[in-house]
Amino acid sequence: MTTTVTAKxxxxxxxxxxxxxxxxxxxxxxxxxxxxxSVVLARADKNRPASRFAKLRGHAGKGxxxxxxxxxxxxEA
Numbered sequence: 001m002t003t004t005v006t007a008k009x010x011x012x013x014x015x016x017x018x019x020x021x022x023x024x025x026x027x028x029x030x031x032x033x034x035x036x037x038s039v040v041l042a043r044a045d046k047n048r049p050a051s052r053f054a055k056l057r058g059h060a061g062k063g064x065x066x067x068x069x070x071x072x073x074x075x076e077a
Contacts, residue, residue: 001014001016001017013029013041017041021041021042021043022043023043027043027044027045028043028044028045029041029042029043029044030042030043030044
């Protein structure tokens with residue numbers, strides 16, 4: 001991905017990179033020089049917004065408990 005530097009030294013971070021790193025307005029980013037001389041863009045703050053899947057993680061809703069589900073998968077019910 002290529003972007004152009006403005007006269008003020010600003011660049012636009014491509015949307016795919018912002019989405020990958022969870023960068024939203026107000027996020028802080030850090031530029032880190034790697035051992036090979038390249039510069040890496042990293043998220044500086046740890047307050048990543050929750051992914052659309054994080055809201056669902058660990059919650060199956062009301063219904064069967066773990067023992068009942070395991071019994072069903074084993075054919076014991």
